[in-house]
Amino acid sequence: MPATSLAHALEGIRLHVVTGKGGVGKTTVAAALGLTLARGGGRVLLVEVEGRQGISQTFGVPPLGDTEVRLVQDSSGGELWGLSVDAKAALLEYLQSFYKLGRAGGALERMGVVDFATTIAPGVRDVLLTGKVFEAVGRTSGSRRGHGELVWDAVVLDAPPTGRVARFLAVNEQVADLAKVGPIHSQAQSITRMLRSSRSTVHLVTLLEEMPVQETTDAAAELSAAGFGVGTVVVNQVRTALVPDPVLARLGSDREALADTVRSDLATVGVRSGDRTVGGLLAETEAHAARLHLEDGLRDDIGALGRPTLDLPALAEGTEDGGVAMLADELAAQGVG
């Protein structure tokens, strides 16, 4: 499959949905993507929906609530804002704005309906969360929706993990099937249309490890089949190849000679060069080689998806201390924003 170009994959996109298997760093990647877009001069909203407070931790700001908070103001004039959507607050806000339910809202809360809706009732939670994102994507500065300037140039959604993302995005469709008439039905249909449009895309974050790549492949197929656009595949925590191929080759073909070279070099520069150290260094190199070999195979699997690929380096110090800014630099260098 020929890979779509990056520029083509990102053109005109207003909603970037970022997903990945748990533990691959999707929150960090979503934050880096938001930052990159803001540095390009846009007004960007970064949204999380799982109440993890990943955004506040990534940017070192106090926990986010249900109002938008500015995280970064860039010299380009771009701004990055953050929002943590809470289903319960979204429900009450939704009922208030759509139905003017002063007293009924309170009654619903007392009856346990709000708890029911946001924790037990199937899908309602996801409907509310996607509904809030839908609202942000379409929000305009005018008094009515669709009038005036769009408030956000782009919205980046730190979405649920790959295992659940297709269900999460398709929830409105299922709700539209269950609720065949009424305002929920039409709202659900509008949200589905927005998520399926060419202005929304899903980015898949993975590591060069077997299970995340497998999940990425599965999710790409599942999302495409469900009618959602897949944007880029972001390969996170890519290790730099520190040992050149010829050295790795010698490790396989002539381990003894390589051990001798290392031993004598170490002795020359005055580092202790006992068998344990030399053997340990070579064992580390062997493990590295095995890992690289495995990663090559996984690269092929990712390539077969035919999507543009972005590589983000493994940060030796983790993502703390400005790591997200370094990742944003990387994304910009690879043509994002």
Next chain:
Amino acid sequence: MTASARAAKPLDVDALIEDRGVGVVVCCGSGGVGKTTTAAALGVRAAEAGRRVVVLTIDPARRLAQSLGLIELDNTPRPVEGVGAAAGGSLDAMMLDMKRTFDDVVLAHSTPDKAAQILENPFYQAVSSSFAGTQEYMAMERLGQLRAQAERDGTWDLVVVDTPPSRSALDFLDAPKRLGSFLDGRFIRLLAAPAKAGGRASMKLFSFGANLAAHTLSRVLGGQFLADVQTFVAALDTMFGGFRERADVTYALLKEPTTAFVVVAAPERDALREATYFVGRLGAEGMPLAGVVVNRMQVLEAPGLSGARALAAAEAVEDRAEDDLPSATAAVLRLHAALARTAARHEAHVRRFVAAHPGVPLSAVPAAATDIHDLDGLRAVGSALSGT
């Protein structure tokens, strides 16, 4: 075992799995930390220590599933060949099929007519197959079933459970309680009432607030949806009691000293933060924590050489080189320095965790160069877990 792990009281995995008083081991933690692998490795090790084990996995990696002989998700424990027989133990493994589990509950607790009515209800179909949350309920339900079967037939003496990759690792702990409070709530009675009494007239029995709530729901959701929900709730009504009872039993089981929780993490900030939540929550609930497993620790094969010294040596070697060819020794040293840096970071994360949780036993498992796809790989993880 790494230095920071040594600072903590070690988690004695072998004592845990050999303790006949322990009947359930629950592996929990955030996504991507190797929960399923840990559960499988504990299962293999316990079986080879003579226990008759069943491992309930939720969503195993394909090759890990294959290593346990699991080809498809069919909700039935299947024997894993070649494990434990020598020690008088055995290992069965299964993958959770949440819809199937839910269907089985319905079939077991209602008349055939009623069951058919429930299974065909569109609301039921949505709840049972697609929506978030169901997996947690059904994992708990299946755990309860396996435990009951183990006690009844003596098939197993140890159930090892992996937990769903939830939004929050705590979701599955909350699931039974949430179900209980929902079933006790006024709302469920409100939903059940009109369908049972056959119409809106019965709504008069409720307060003004309830009427308002029902009216609002009908406006928001559309009449048909609400009718589907009401039919569903009414149909389930008879079996709800049993549902709640079992949820309560499972919840109580989790608090018994025969249960042991193993919190699984990776040496990264986010995973350890989730582990912190979990440890705190288990303590608050009075649930027995056996300890914490930190997977994927970077360990060094040449620990005697510090990263800084390796880097300096690499520079010195390159400095002395007589040609411009890349020096193999320098490359190997730079790799070591990078690994040492990662190892130091992992150590620091674990050290912080240990400092914040004094007295919590902890076991660190070195990162494997490649992924695990056979029983020997699981055995190796098992030995690393037990520190042997």
